[in-house]
Amino acid sequence: MAIVFLFWFSSYIYVPVLSPYVEHLGASYMMVGMVLGVYGLMQILFRLPLGMGSDYMKRRRPFIYLGLIATAVSCFLFLWGASPGWALAARAVSGIAASAWVVYTVMFAGYFPKEEAAKAMGMLQFTTVIAQLSSMMLSGYIAEHWGWGAPFLIGGIVAIGALGLAFRLPEPKSEQRQAIQLKDLAVVVKEPLLVKVSLLSVLAHCVLFITMFGYTPSQALHIGASKESLGWLTLSFMIPHAVATLYGARFFGRLVGERWTLILGFAGSAVFTLLIPSMPTLGALCATQIGNGFMQGLIFPLLLSKSVSGVAPFKRATAMGFYQAVYAIGMSGGPFAAGWMSSRYGLTGGFWLGAVAALLAAALSWLWIKDTSASGGRTQ
DSSP, X not given: OHHHHHHHHXXXXXXXXXXHHXXXXXXXXHHHXXXXXXXXXXXXXXXXXXXXXXXXXXXXXXXXXXXXXXXXHHHHHXXXXXXXXXXXXXXXXXXXXXXXXXXXXXXXXXXXXXXXXXXXXXXXXXXHHHHHXXXXXXXXXXXXXXXXXXXXXXXXXXXXXXXXXXXXXXXXXXXXXXXXXXXXXXXXXXXHHXXXXXXXXXXXXXXXXXXXXXXXXXXHHHTTOOSTTHHHHHHXXXXXXXXXXXXXXXXXXXXXXHHHHHHHHHHHHHHHHHHGGGOOSHHHHHHHHHHHHHHHHHHHHHHHHHHSTTOOGGGHHHHHHHHHHHHHHHHHHHHHHHHHHHHHHXXXXXXXXXXXXXXXXXXXHHHHSOOOXXXXXXXX
């Protein structure tokens, strides 16, 4: 859990200032979209191969090392050259680092009995949210007082510290089994529910990486907020997001069922995303983030828990790799498309696109998800 905390801390400490920083380097909105989007593109390319490779080798630890090394390298690349091109390269390496997350989730679950898998994922989710919250809260303050490069320097140092801890990780005990065959992997990625849930997650990540992890900090600076005050924006989003992720999805799932929980989350996110560009003050903008954080927090645990339901344990890294590789399309395509919209219509255009993506996901949730009660799993 300490390694997971440090991994996400180092990965997210610069996220709130990333789009303003790339703008500061002289990039257009289109280039900002490319820098934000390449993070997801790398995960499209690397997540599934990493999951398959880990299952095939029956080893998790080398992939943890890879993720932490890539995290440190990406942070130092941001420092190496202060230009939009270097920022693009650095963010690409950070996408490779994040691709290792598929192995983190499976490795951590391997330390627990099968019947405690939901508990394990809840612990992992809580650690992830706290790491993201604490790092993003500090980001603006650090940049305001020590310059744009300070968050990247701290992120690199933290990643190196996590790598030192990772050398002490034991490999989970693996079950005796035959090596995975390609025909078995094909069956995994053709599972209908996995495909539908993955596509819904594409749209969910479009919204997330257009808003809080994308252009919302730029919107705050454009209405007069300081870099230091971005911490309040982060807090407004992440606290409700954490509460909804850990407790809200399970509560609403039992109350109204999985289908309506997803519809509520997506439709509510559409409304709050649409309101972002019309907010005149930082306080009003933070109010939209409270709503958006909560609504998006209802979505992700349900989608993730359904992505591996019915998949054999020794194939779950592959299923998770497919799920995460597919939803990375949203992490890449959402910011890139929003950058194009913003270059034509201003930041408002990008937020319009995010709202449309959320409404489409609400409609697809109605069509694709069975109206059953949530199973109570809290996962990331």
